[in-house]
Amino acid sequence: MARPFVKVITANALLEGDAIWFTQNGTWSRNIADAEVLTDEAHADIRILEAQADQSAIAGVYLADAKVTDAGPAPVHFREAFRTRGPSNYSHGKQEA
Amino acid sequence: MYVYNDFDEAFVRTRVAQFRAQVERRIDGSLTEDEFKPLRLMNGLYLQLHAYMLRVAVPYGTLNSAQMNKLAYLADTYDKGYGHFTTRQNIQYNWPELRDVPDMLSDLADVGMHAIQTSGNTIRNVTADHFAGAAKDEIEDPRPVAELLRQWSTDHPEFQGLPRKFKIAVTGCEADRAVIRAHDIGIQIVRNAAGEIGYKVIVGGGLGRTPMIGKVLSDFVSKADLLPYCEAIVSVYNLLGRRDNKYKARIKITLHENGIDKIQDLLNALFEQIQSLFGGFDQQLLAEIEHSFAPPAFKVKSTDGYDAARLANPAFRSWTDTNLSDHRADGYAIVSISIKKHGATPGDATSAQMRVMADLAAKYGHDELRISHEQNVILPHVHKSDLLAIYTALRAADLATANIGLISDIIACPGMDYCALATARSIPVAQEIATRFDELKLEHEVGPLKIKISGCINACGHHHVGHIGILGLDRAGVENYQITLGGDGTETTTIGERAGPGFGADEIVPAVERLVLGYLDLRMSPSETFLQAYRRLGAAPFKDILYPEKAAQNAA
Numbered sequence: 001m002a003r004p005f006v007k008v009i010t011a012n013a014l015l016e017g018d019a020i021w022f023t024q025n026g027t028w029s030r031n032i033a034d035a036e037v038l039t040d041e042a043h044a045d046i047r048i049l050e051a052q053a054d055q056s057a058i059a060g061v062y063l064a065d066a067k068v069t070d071a072g073p074a075p076v077h078f079r080e081a082f083r084t085r086g087p088s089n090y091s092h093g094k095q096e097a
Numbered sequence: 098m099y100v101y102n103d104f105d106e107a108f109v110r111t112r113v114a115q116f117r118a119q120v121e122r123r124i125d126g127s128l129t130e131d132e133f134k135p136l137r138l139m140n141g142l143y144l145q146l147h148a149y150m151l152r153v154a155v156p157y158g159t160l161n162s163a164q165m166n167k168l169a170y171l172a173d174t175y176d177k178g179y180g181h182f183t184t185r186q187n188i189q190y191n192w193p194e195l196r197d198v199p200d201m202l203s204d205l206a207d208v209g210m211h212a213i214q215t216s217g218n219t220i221r222n223v224t225a226d227h228f229a230g231a232a233k234d235e236i237e238d239p240r241p242v243a244e245l246l247r248q249w250s251t252d253h254p255e256f257q258g259l260p261r262k263f264k265i266a267v268t269g270c271e272a273d274r275a276v277i278r279a280h281d282i283g284i285q286i287v288r289n290a291a292g293e294i295g296y297k298v299i300v301g302g303g304l305g306r307t308p309m310i311g312k313v314l315s316d317f318v319s320k321a322d323l324l325p326y327c328e329a330i331v332s333v334y335n336l337l338g339r340r341d342n343k344y345k346a347r348i349k350i351t352l353h354e355n356g357i358d359k360i361q362d363l364l365n366a367l368f369e370q371i372q373s374l375f376g377g378f379d380q381q382l383l384a385e386i387e388h389s390f391a392p393p394a395f396k397v398k399s400t401d402g403y404d405a406a407r408l409a410n411p412a413f414r415s416w417t418d419t420n421l422s423d424h425r426a427d428g429y430a431i432v433s434i435s436i437k438k439h440g441a442t443p444g445d446a447t448s449a450q451m452r453v454m455a456d457l458a459a460k461y462g463h464d465e466l467r468i469s470h471e472q473n474v475i476l477p478h479v480h481k482s483d484l485l486a487i488y489t490a491l492r493a494a495d496l497a498t499a500n501i502g503l504i505s506d507i508i509a510c511p512g513m514d515y516c517a518l519a520t521a522r523s524i525p526v527a528q529e530i531a532t533r534f535d536e537l538k539l540e541h542e543v544g545p546l547k548i549k550i551s552g553c554i555n556a557c558g559h560h561h562v563g564h565i566g567i568l569g570l571d572r573a574g575v576e577n578y579q580i581t582l583g584g585d586g587t588e589t590t591t592i593g594e595r596a597g598p599g600f601g602a603d604e605i606v607p608a609v610e611r612l613v614l615g616y617l618d619l620r621m622s623p624s625e626t627f628l629q630a631y632r633r634l635g636a637a638p639f640k641d642i643l644y645p646e647k648a649a650q651n652a653a
Contacts, residue, residue, distance in 0.1 A: 017149040090177075
């Protein structure tokens with residue numbers, strides 16, 4: 001059976017390059033837990049167009065697989081998990097704060 | 098060292114001003130990301146997993162102390178206090194903010210540096226033997242010709258939109274420390290039967306998805322012909338190279354698909370046409386460049402103190418045994434400073450460490466430093482009477498690890514800790530292997546062994562030419578590491594052979610340990626290196642060690 005469609009929209013912040021996620025009210029958050037969970041492919045297509053319109057704040061928008069947890073949406077793939085934390089050799093990036 | 102002339106200075110300043118305006122237009126929204134991306138890449142600015150990354154060119158790996166100090170200043174002012182030296186002799190900053198990048202480039206221009214053509218489908222930073230001008234076995238310093246190629250290729254109007262990136266490496270001796278057979282063009286300075294100096298030109302080498310060893314296009318190109326010859330090669334590639342598929346776009350594939358004879362014919366015809374157009378100006382320029390690379394005034398002094406210090410201090414002796422190479426001048430040595438402390442990130446130096454190395458170069462090293470493709474820093478000209486003082490200063494800066502050429506002197510790309518293209522992490526694997534072998538206290542017993550780790554198929558970590566190569570992949574959403582064996586990046590370049598199925602992240606370090614301990618049992622004597630043992634025995638016994646269960650099945 002195909003995996004159900006569960007996605008979040010993510011990008012990098014234009015100025016810092018930090019990973020960010022698109023929220024339900026059309027803003028960008030540095031925390032994936034605030035992201036809008038998209039479970040409908042057609043709706044996701046519209047939302048990504050809306051997200052892309054924000055060119056002066058973001059770069060490189062894409063849809064990433066996600067899962068829903070008690071704490072909100074969370075990454076599925078390890079690459080996306082790294083984006084929520086930072087590198088493993090120093091405590092830099094989001095984990096630094 | 099080469100010093101920018103007015104033309105270079107004006108060119109770099111103009112580029113900084115242009116990029117500053119482009120960044121402003123991006124920030125105010127007049128440029129979209131799609132429009133801006135090629136502009137930032139032309140200036141070495143990437144967008145990675147967690148932040149931007151600025152890749153600064155260190156032409157042919159050569160720096161003076163002012164430049165190294167400026168790199169330290171950039172690390173402190175715009176980044177997190179460190180920089181990452183790469184396998185193409187460059188330095189990368191992992192955390193710059195977009196708004197600061199024009200200032201970084203302006204600061205670099207103050208010391209004759211830039212980030213131009215460190216990305217994009219252009220001719221990239223020209224690399225060279227990191228022992229250039231110092232090596233005992235050298236015919237001629239390769240850096241003047243590398244500088245000539247840099248000037249020729251920088252902003253070359255015909256070569257700004259090549260089918261794919263294009264990498265050139267130059268060496269001045271038979272011993273290959275610049276991996277020239279794994280470059281788009283590899284140049285080796287040679288002497289012909291008449292005793293004249295010229296160039297052996299090798300084309301179509303490369304690692305990545307389709308690793309290939311370069312083929313000799315000409316055994317001898319005269320000095321005067323080199324630039325038109327290279328221009329002809331890149332022009333032929335520019336016409337024939339595939340633009341329909343980026344995985345088949347490098348010159349190695351062009352050469353493979355068209356055959357060397359067809360390439361030779363086209364090249365020779367074009368070369369004849371353009372040779373006269375160069376008119377000798379390039380040779381005039383080369384003569385000026387050669388002048389600026391004149392060897393330093395080597396001093397003549399006793400080395401008695403050095404010999405006595407070696408006898409008295411075992412730690413110093415161990416470091417000199419591992420980290421020094423023969424210098425062409427009497428009483429001198431080449432010092433390799435290891436940027437591979439056990440457990441640290443290969444190639445990462447803090448700003449404080451950069452300053453210590455810059456000071457040592459200024460005080461003891463004729464003001465020269467080199468970045469090696471193996472991600473270490475070299476003091477190329479050091480008198481032996483100064484080695485103890487250098488060692489003492491390095492030790493205080495945590496830079497005195499005695500492991501050059503040993504198992505913990507690992508090349509590793511940034512991998513998925515930073516790189517947007519990576520499929521798995523490299524750095525933690527390198528850290529764990531180095532830490533483990535330090536615990537075992539075995540690396541000196543094991544002897545020369547090159548481990549090279551890439552976090553994706555593009556092979557920035559040169560895994561194909563590691564004696565043990567490790568390639569990190571994504572297998573169904575889990576990090577998985579493939580081992581290749583028997584690779585070699587020197588004048589006897591060999592692409593390693595894949596050993597078998599990959600290992601999980603928790604299995605890869607034990608697998609490497611098994612392999613290395615197994616080698617100790619297999620070698621004929623302590624002087625037989627891992628690579629020699631592999632060549633003598635073939636892959637089979639090493640595969641049995643890596644996959645004991647399979648070996649047991651086969652034996653049953």
